[in-house]
Amino acid sequence: MPVMSHSALQPASAPALACSSDIKLSTIGARAWLVEAPGGFDLPAQRRIWSLARLLHADEAIEALIPGVTNLLVLFRHIPLDENAVRKQLHAAWDQAQAISPQGKLIEIPVHYGGEHATDLAAVCHHTGLSPREVVRLHHQSEYTVFALGSAPGFGYLHGLDPQLATPRKKVPSLSMLKGTVTIGGAQAGVSALTGPNGWNAIGFAELTVFDPLADSPALMAPGDRIRFLPQRIEL
Amino acid sequence: MIEIEQSGALNTVQDLGRFNFRHMGVSVSGAMDALALRAGNLLLGNDENAAALEVQLFPFRMRFLQDSSIAVTGADCRATLDATPLPPWWGCGVRAGQVLELRYPRSGARGYVCVAGGIDVPLVLGSRSTALRGGFGGVDGRPLQRGDRLALGESRVPPLPVSGIGIEPPDSALHAHFPRNSAGDIQLRAIPSGEYALFAADAARFWQQSWQVSNQSNRTGYRLAGAPIFPSETIEMRSYGLIPGIVQVPPGGEPIIQLSDANTAGGYPKIAGVIEQDLWRLGQVLPGQSIQLIQSDAREAIAIEQEVARWLNRLRLSCQPLRKALTV
Numbered sequence: 087m088p089v090m091s092h093s094a095l096q097p098a099s100a101p102a103l104a105c106s107s108d109i110k111l112s113t114i115g116a117r118a119w120l121v122e123a124p125g126g127f128d129l130p131a132q133r134r135i136w137s138l139a140r141l142l143h144a145d146e147a148i149e150a151l152i153p154g155v156t157n158l159l160v161l162f163r164h165i166p167l168d169e170n171a172v173r174k175q176l177h178a179a180w181d182q183a184q185a186i187s188p189q190g191k192l193i194e195i196p197v198h199y200g201g202e203h204a205t206d207l208a209a210v211c212h213h214t215g216l217s218p219r220e221v222v223r224l225h226h227q228s229e230y231t232v233f234a235l236g237s238a239p240g241f242g243y244l245h246g247l248d249p250q251l252a253t254p255r256k257k258v259p260s261l262s263m264l265k266g267t268v269t270i271g272g273a274q275a276g277v278s279a280l281t282g283p284n285g286w287n288a289i290g291f292a293e294l295t296v297f298d299p300l301a302d303s304p305a306l307m308a309p310g311d312r313i314r315f316l317p318q319r320i321e322l
Numbered sequence: 323m324i325e326i327e328q329s330g331a332l333n334t335v336q337d338l339g340r341f342n343f344r345h346m347g348v349s350v351s352g353a354m355d356a357l358a359l360r361a362g363n364l365l366l367g368n369d370e371n372a373a374a375l376e377v378q379l380f381p382f383r384m385r386f387l388q389d390s391s392i393a394v395t396g397a398d399c400r401a402t403l404d405a406t407p408l409p410p411w412w413g414c415g416v417r418a419g420q421v422l423e424l425r426y427p428r429s430g431a432r433g434y435v436c437v438a439g440g441i442d443v444p445l446v447l448g449s450r451s452t453a454l455r456g457g458f459g460g461v462d463g464r465p466l467q468r469g470d471r472l473a474l475g476e477s478r479v480p481p482l483p484v485s486g487i488g489i490e491p492p493d494s495a496l497h498a499h500f501p502r503n504s505a506g507d508i509q510l511r512a513i514p515s516g517e518y519a520l521f522a523a524d525a526a527r528f529w530q531q532s533w534q535v536s537n538q539s540n541r542t543g544y545r546l547a548g549a550p551i552f553p554s555e556t557i558e559m560r561s562y563g564l565i566p567g568i569v570q571v572p573p574g575g576e577p578i579i580q581l582s583d584a585n586t587a588g589g590y591p592k593i594a595g596v597i598e599q600d601l602w603r604l605g606q607v608l609p610g611q612s613i614q615l616i617q618s619d620a621r622e623a624i625a626i627e628q629e630v631a632r633w634l635n636r637l638r639l640s641c642q643p644l645r646k647a648l649t650v
Contacts, residue, residue, distance in 0.1 A: 112515060
């Protein structure tokens, strides 16, 4: 079930974006439906995805709701007998879903930019044509929004990367990137949650644990949270 | 208590899985052959979700430190109890001091050692399954190793007779519903998924060829080797939630079927989703063996699900009286 508590949700100050195009629906297996929002990789689309998750949360027929990046996976408890009814339900819920902006918490993450863990800083500079100093500056000057958690326990997909920094994921992943590595993957930013193989570009490091399975609230980040990176040390 | 005397890496404690934290990026984990786990637990009078040992590297040996009952299901692992062979899919009472050994399977890939009361490791995020990548659940988030002593839950039913009782394995009991092709490869039913249309030109190849399960296959997913398939255009996908059974196609064109330990999100195009009712069979396929994917739909998935439910129900109903009659 989605992680946002209802009290944390407030209507967006701006009116919902009028979307002329409609959602794309597809299935994964017999009881999971993927709802993909129309439009770009942006906050209005994601806000409507959060709203959709909130609307569907009360439906007893739904086992799990897994928000992705401008999409939502809806897993039903049982295989729906009538696919058209599911389509109708999801379209109706989407029409009803108004963009919401969760009043997420602000998380400040001190970062050691550059240095031994920034193994892909040179590649990011090469791809973007920016100097290391500019990459670091643009990275820590943005405020980011957690769009969704996924891929690894507690890993947040962060929106808000300066478009100039967008760098494709690596063709050959690092085999053992440290937990806490500050990364860029395409137009997204992240902080790796586990030590292991990783295809994102490493530009810095943060002493950060994003998931504790034994804690009451296991994930540090929740969708809608805002993230700021603080340059604790810059080693170029 | 039981004590592990010998175990390869990657043998783990698993229940049916950890279902309620996927939105936080927590994989489902759980038994790769959930049907074997359910059936073993039913035979013992356990909750179907009770944790058991999933054994996929052999030989595996354990000693009972208390009287109990066991059910060994899944792959035919040539199990022995104090060197006396046990038939596959067999349950029986055991005495403190006895030693159970599982050896390289005659058929199948993963054996399940279910014990009366279940393996009593702590619940983490609602499950006892080992999350190897996350490093939690099961025994401290790691595979079993020699010297591990595991507590057993309390069983509320009388022990199984020492002489034992068997279950007809689903492979034969349900064979009419779980087909193989003429080459003997198992056929997995899959429903076309989001980007299926992009692979239209290669669809025939996708469905018709025998895909070999590559050596780079594990609980996370099976990589399929064969004549590659390619989309008509390259598209960039945003990360989306995924579930075990999803068939994705990375740029190289050889599909991956994501399984129990798969990430909760991914970004490769998805061509199909294997129906959940067929995933237990995949859990018994070894690298090097081949499978075929056949096109299916939700209606067929429901029909298979009902057959499996009927089989489990018959098992549930027949175990109790049988157990009583044999215990007297």
